[in-house]
Amino acid sequence: MLEPVNISLESLNLSTLTPMLIPIIGALVILCIDLIKGGLNKSLYVMLSLLFLLMDFGSLVDFAQLFSQNGTMMGFFDVMLIDGLAIIGQLIIVVSSMLFIPLSLTSKRFHEYAYPEFYALFLFMIAGFQFMVATDNLILIFVGLELASLALYTLIALHNRNKSFEAAIKYFTMGALAAGFFSFGAMILYALTGSIEINQISAVLAADGYSNIGFVLVAVTFLLASFGFKLSLIPFHAWTPDVYEGSSAALAGYMSIVPKIAAFVVAMRLFEFLVHSNVIWLETILYILVVLTMTLANIWALVQSDVKRMLAYSSISHAGFVMAAILIGTTQANSALFLYWVLFAFSNLGAFAMLWVNRQKVLIAGQDSDHPFEKFAGLIHTMPTAAAIMGLFMLSLAGLPPFGVFWGKMYMIGSAVSGGYTVLALIMALNSAIAAYYYLKLIVFMFMKEPIYQTDKAIHMVNASMPLKTIIGFATVITIFSVFIVSPLMEFITALVYNSGY
């Protein structure tokens, strides 16, 4: 006869689930509305999603305040873990999503946005990512990851072109493999320690002094491979350019930010204790991974002829750059990771949104992809403002001061310097120099060449509508004046990261 277990409702602390439940409820509401009355305009769903995301944002702000008073909160059988990392991670996810969703209000009609399911899936995906960052339970991480990934595969395929199907299937196959790796790695850790909670695992491993180091390394290898896929670290990156090319530019921009920050938070939780455990092998392998990802992606980006593929490689390189924070592992580095990612989110999403506004439905003669460099030739003559804004995003991504990403780069290199990684700091700096070349390439095309395609000049703004312009304008303003938000942002991030012990 089993003892009855009494669980008081307070101890469950169900409120920790609120941030994830909001988008899930939102998704269900959208589905219900569609059941009751079909054929409604997409603007309704966009605004509904935006409202739910705003509520989500509000609840996160609330949690941030609670965290500053009470510290880390556990809930729901201690599965949920709301600490500083979870809060920043979710904030970045939700804010980026709020910037992304209005991009579907294009002036041209696109297939996928007509379906309410798109918005429902989108909200489910956000909930998945939020689960991923707000727990240290390997199973819940897995569930969140899969929930988000499956929704994302569908979103890509909804773009409804041959390349999109290819992209979705590629991403799905790779994602499935990564999921397999993840579960295998988690299994070994469970076999070793009898726990699936990261902090328990680290405690047990530390207690017996890493005596089973061989098994730990096998587990770590599998986990690293699975996160390598999600973070598109070299050599697990091969899907990235194809998938970005196949999905719509807006979604590609989104994918370069949100899934990665979720994966970074998990990687930070997972590798934090391992890096600090003086396992030389792990440090070395991370070091190699970081350097390879930064450098090779940059070199590949040099030879791309399509702007979107170039940005895809550049986002791989940025991911490698930021991954250095996990290698360095100091509070300063971890805070720099979030700062970098926030500033990068604005610049990168802005750049992809600029591509999104000039996505034509029909390619003109001589154009073999959506956004070849030639398409932007002489943009300064036809649309000076668009050229200036795009140029600004490129300069920001290249790390030119005082625009957005520079501050992230500076903090990141600074943390490498104070973490004792001198050579790494130099490699990071030199990589920024390599990267400058391909960002300049677009600037050269826009500002210094004559127009190549003789077409209607409206082609570069064919999709532009008020909401899109607003989002781009917002990203522009943040990118230019980032110097004024760096200080408060850094203070906020550092407090949260430090108080959660990273």
Place this chain on the structure above:
Amino acid sequence: MDSILTILIFFPAVAGVLGFVVHKDSIRAYGISVAAIEFALSLVLWMGYDPNVSGMQFMESIPLVPEFGISYLLGIDGISLFIIIMASFFTMIGIATLGDTKRIKDMIITLLFLQMTMIGVFASLDAILFYVFWELSLVPMLYIIGAWGGPLRIYASVKFFLYTFTGSLVMLVGMLFMAYFYQQATGVWSFSLLEWYRLILPENYQLWLFAAFFFGFAIKVPMFPFHTWLPYAHGQAPTIGSVLLAAVLLKMGTYAFVRFSLPLFPDASVFFMMPIAVLAIIMIIYTAMVAYAQEDIKQVIAYSSVSHMGVIILGTFALNVEGIAGSVFLMIGHGIVSGALFYLVGVIYDRRHTKMMSEFGGLASVMPRYATIFGIMMMASVGLPLTINFVGEFLSLLGFYKQSHIMTLIAGIAIIVGAIYMLAAYKKIFFGEVTKEENKNLPDVNKREMFALIPLTVIALWLGIYPKPILEPISNSTESIVQLMHDKAITQEAKARIPNLVEEMSLSRTLTQEAH
């Protein structure tokens, strides 16, 4: 007067933004007025400057990122004051004399933004702020070369950008290390240069940091062997681009040596003095020889400009008051003279659309005024006594003579040899018979061109004859840098190489007292 530096920096930028609204037919007048107001403001700055104070003046400080020690810290001393005035002066005459340019509105707005970054570099006392302006100055120049340049303009502009950008990123790592060492020593982060001056670093740290900063500065100067971007940039840039590049942008590198490398790393400066002097002398001789081999007038001037930058470096690394003050003075002189020479080449290029020397000959009889001004400027460039460059070159060499006699001798001879190619070029262009039909009826310099050339000629002669009004504030500020270096030096050799001014002064005072 308190925030005059902020006004000086951001007035052109704000004017540039507003300039988008101005109609393109009136943009030239708008640009000239803005640049003239800016120049007047820079003269107001000079009026308010107290030449007897050797430290920083017009300081402004607003914290930007307090946790990381980044602040908006401005201030000038005698060294930066005159470069700022020169920058605003060249922008003014550059805009005023802009020839027929396509998309003139874009050009003028770009120039105004460039002016913001130029003044920002010389007025910043915070390393990150300095870095921001330093890097930002690449963008307008990239656009000027890339959009208005010659046939190879894209190659030239991208090369210019990437070269400088790479160097400055290494410098950024150096700056972060410097801030980190400061944090280790004091517990707080700071990028303020004035705070960094107080930090005495162990010698081996100094050597590494010196190397990191050197990489950034040497590419900008550009020092041999990092000079390969410059001939392309000059060769392809439009006249206004070359003028500003030679007159102001290159000075950022040499200025940064005086502002950063010397006072921050005195021991490393002494350690690297001889290798850098060797590089500088190679730079003087080698580029002079390359200049002699050029067919294109603009390339001759570009290489001669590199050659003279070598003298500036030599003077800077003399590490005494004469040398540094001389090199700072030569920065001004070189700016005036090479700016004027590039402008003169632009004048002839506007008329003939070629820069090949073989296309000319006998121009002295066709364009007498042009030939006269060119002659004066060329003599100034060669360093004829009573012209502006003589003062700087003489002081630079005098300063270095105290460190090494042989090296100074070689450098001195090299400068004399340098005169050969300039005179040869002058001969090819201006003397002899007019051989080409097209050259027979070339119009002489017109009023607009006179507006730029007369003031430059006057300055080149006036400061050659009577350099005191500029030289005195420069050497006042230089003295404080040299004294700082002497106080901070730790090795015996550095103490010996860098003069102790306080001691010298008290010594001379006791001597005079004894004489009485």
